[in-house]
Amino acid sequence: VVQGRYEPAAPVRRIEVGRLTTPRTTDRIPAPVNLVVDIGGTQHVLAVLEDSPGRRLAIFTDATSGTETPEIGRWLVLPMLAPDARLTVDFNQSVLSYHHVNPRVFFCPMRPAGNHLPLRVAAGERGLLRGPR
Secondary structure (H helix, E strand, C coil): CEEEEEEEEEEEEEEEEEECCCCCEEEEEEEEEEEEEEECCEEEEEEEEEEECCEEEEEEECCCECCCECCCCEEEEECCCCCCCEEEECHHHCECCHHHHCCCCCCCECCCCCCECCCCCCCCCCCCCCCCC
16 A cells, blocks of 8 residues: 555547457557556556546556466556545555456456556455356
């Protein structure tokens, strides 16, 4: 759990991100703010997507991606606050995308370029446990 702040992205931008489709597609999604967090004395900036009205997502990968967590990253669902707002960022609340649950139905956005934390985020959801069907 760290403290963070929203940094406005002026002018409001749209970021091209991949979609989890077969074959892969891209989409330009509004990214009205950046999330700025200080972890261990280092400042990190993540682009925040607003992929549907009223929902902000910081989709990120970290040093666990591809080994301990899915390679495509995880979601941090964030509150709809004004630019320049301060907020508590709880990486324990990181979740897997809906794509992990049903890839044939959900075509979720992938992590924007640059949304990689060069450290281990050993918190939040890390994978699905699948039992017998």
